[in-house]
Amino acid sequence: MIIVIQCKDQVGLVAYIAAILAKQQLNIVSMREHVDPAENLFFMRVQVEDNDHEDAKLEQLLKRLLPEGAMVAVNPNPAKKVVVLVTKEYHCLADILIRNFFKTLGATVQCVIGNHATLQDVCERFDMPFYHIPHEGVSKEEFEQQIDAAVAKYTPDYVVLAKYMRIVPPSFVSKYPMRIVNIHHSFLPAFIGANPYRKAFERGVKLIGATAHFVSNELDEGPIITQQIVPVNHSFTVTDMVKAGQEVETSVLAQALKLVFEDRVFVSKNKTVVFS
Template identity: 55%
Template structure:
């Protein structure tokens, strides 16, 4: 029997679960799992519904749901199962390596359609997986010119998401707006602590007892976008900066992979500068 996924975001009102359930039954769809949450601050209802059965007329089901729910409801029926992603890199290989290995063994949950880097250091490694690599240097260029080239190659592949796998460039508001809520970054710190480019050194100088990593959506505010996943590990006074970097890289891979799995499975909703995650 067919398995279906329905995503709903709308203004909250009394009886929404009953309305949705009745409409599913009318279309002979059996709800096998339903997760819902109300963001009371914004009076917004979110639901992720798994149901079995055959959707005979998807357009009709969509129309009936939108008519039954509050005005301007966002409803998605059976979003694309395998997402396409573009990966942006600079010099560090550990996050890219983890993504490409999972892609190779079909455990990523998405298809890596291209990789672009502002250095060519990771080109030969990427090519081993038969994935196109584009070297777009930022040197001797203005930011608008650099990003114009980057946008051109990205849009040729029409990715669903852009993953910043240790891409050490700050993106402009125009770039971020062009791919709104579609850019995912891994930051080597437990945000909001130690934003910017050298968090492990900052953490060492502060004498922290835990370090971590944060995967988040990118906004115009540096390292302050909606958080998807965070993890920490303990450290102590014996850790040098290099020890923190080594340990932190393992956390970064784990956090980024977990965040990508949640996003690719359509388990993440964005509300303001927060996320609703149905695990």
């Protein structure tokens, strides 16, 4: 059983929480706790031995004693639903589809939405609903509204931008606060914006990276979940860098989704607390 808690910090929080768990004869297997002093926020993830305890009742017990506004979840949403947005690149999507198909993703993909039809075939091979919503021939607003409506129909818990090469509007972001995961093809904050691999090539860097982050309304500025890098050298063309980058993008998005779906990621202002 997993318990996650986020609230204002105060003396005695761990004692309150642990006392309640002990009273219920819940043995703590692993506990991670962090206080962000700048924000005065308390974060905790507890793993207790499974028993027949009723989740909702335990949540109530905990909430009663915690500071107002506390976020408490016992076994938070064990059946997470996900919508994936894509453009043309297959690598991140394919990795997600495979894990979803073999039930190792930790969440269920409900559908895939693309502004190109390129990835329809691979989706259909996994009986995955695919919606092609082209951004051409319509206004930006119309396009964004169509995407919004298509996603909303599924009421997903998370939206994954798996190399979705469009900016999502504030109205969309506000519907899924800290629940939109994006993969950015650079070691942020280096090479913000478009064509990061070309910029990396031109700068002659010796490592390229990728960043998985939650989407906020500041482009490429949302809380970073995880980052990875891969070495490159003078023999790499831009194309080689893109290819090397795709490997690390796939890997870093997979890792970020694992952390998020296992309820290991908390957001503290513009940063994450990750109990990995």
